[in-house]
């Protein structure tokens with residue numbers, strides 16, 4: 001049977017963090033899954049999995065324990081997506097997600113009950129919940145303020161060792177940097193090309209030789225996150241052997257390799273689980289037929305075909321992902337026309353100052369869902385009993401400022417799949 005003739009148990013609309021998580025959880029429960037979607041936040045992410053770190057946003061208060069932060073945010077924002085999930089479920093979802101990544105050679109590290117401080121590409125420190133193993137030693141170097149060398153490369157944009165050292169100079173005096181030529185390359189460098197190049201042991205040897213003098217007196221060496229694409233732990237381990245130092249990665253600014261690594265990991269891991277991926281294709285139209293099935297017209301304008309599914313998970317994100325659209329008179333959800341909770345007036349969308357410490361009201365907008373993650377209409381009624389929503393499209397959170405992006409995406413996806421499978425809470 002061709003993939004357009006199949007009736008799927010679930011169509012996942014979206015391939016960002018929420019879409020990938022929903023697809024994974026559904027496939028692992030034996031559902032026949034189709035997935036559509038194009039570029040999402042996952043492609044631009046640092047690779048860190050934020051669970052919950054900042055609340056209240058206006059105070060910029062960072063929490064060591066994401067679980068205490070979740071309690072605090074729910075107390076102040078009872079409609080926050082975490083309020084409908086329960087901590088045990090959130091924990092299980094995060095663990096299942098990272099276990100899958102580990103099985104695909106993208107291992108994650110972190111503490112069960114606390115966030116870990118880590119350097120951002122800008123040289124500031126953020127707290128996050130799960131960190132790729134290839135970046136983990138950087139958390140130890142930062143914690144101990146150990147003698148550390150940051151390496152950057154002539155021709156690489158979006159990463160500056162000098163900026164990181166300058167940002168940290170007071171707190172971390174034994175941090176220094178060196179800029180070298182990338183092995184075998186000159187001119188402008190691209191992270192993906194660099195990552196492929198460093199899959200070669202010979203190139204890693206050249207790199208280790210080029211920094212040997214500067215690295216003599218340090219314990220740790222930090223590189224921009226370009227140390228391999230499909231098996232970065234192997235490249236990090238090799239560089240540790242060659243240099244005799246602890247090695248770690250620091251994400252570069254987008255577009256970086258940390259996002260494509262995640263996407264490639266899902267591409268590798270979902271196909272063997274029977275997932276049918278309609279890659280780079282969008283749902284142009286959705287209709288619920290008399291028999292209760294959905295028919296989705298997917299593809300690109302002028303070349304679209306129908307696909308049928310018993311259930312759907314809407315994981316289309318907000319403005320960046322195109323799950324919400326800002327129109328002259330308000331914000332709309334374009335596929336199903338689900339009402340979007342938003343400021344009453346367009347003039348109230350943003351504060352006057354871009355960096356206002358309260359954030360912007362528009363960044364709390366999104367659709368309403370019930371405890372099973374069914375989207376609700378303007379009267380608070382379930383839109384369709386076989387339609388669910390996961391991720392940033394849900395309202396009442398500002399993931400960027402609260403540092404809860406991946407956590408909300410993964411945990412709401414988990415709950416949506418549970419609901420499809422009829423699992424009682």
Ligand SMILES: Cc1cc2nc3c(=O)[nH]c(=O)nc-3n(C[C@H](O)[C@H](O)[C@H](O)COP(=O)(O)OP(=O)(O)OC[C@H]3O[C@@H](n4cnc5c(N)ncnc54)[C@H](O)[C@@H]3O)c2cc1C
Pocket residue numbers: 013014015016017018019036037038039040041042044045046047048049050051254281282283284315316317318320321322323335390391392393399404405406407409
């Ligand atoms: C630059 C950047 C960096 C980030 N870094 C981090 C980080 O380090 N840690 C962290 O935890 N979070 C990070 N995030 C946030 C994280 O990616 C968000 O939580 C996430 O974007 C929300 O996920 P989502 O899957 O709900 O939506 P999105 O990531 O926006 O994905 C939406 C998906 O829906 C698809 N879609 C939209 N319309 C349609 C349609 N009609 N048909 C089919 N598909 C459709 C899109 O193509 C896309 O695949 C980052 C986000 C960005 C933008």
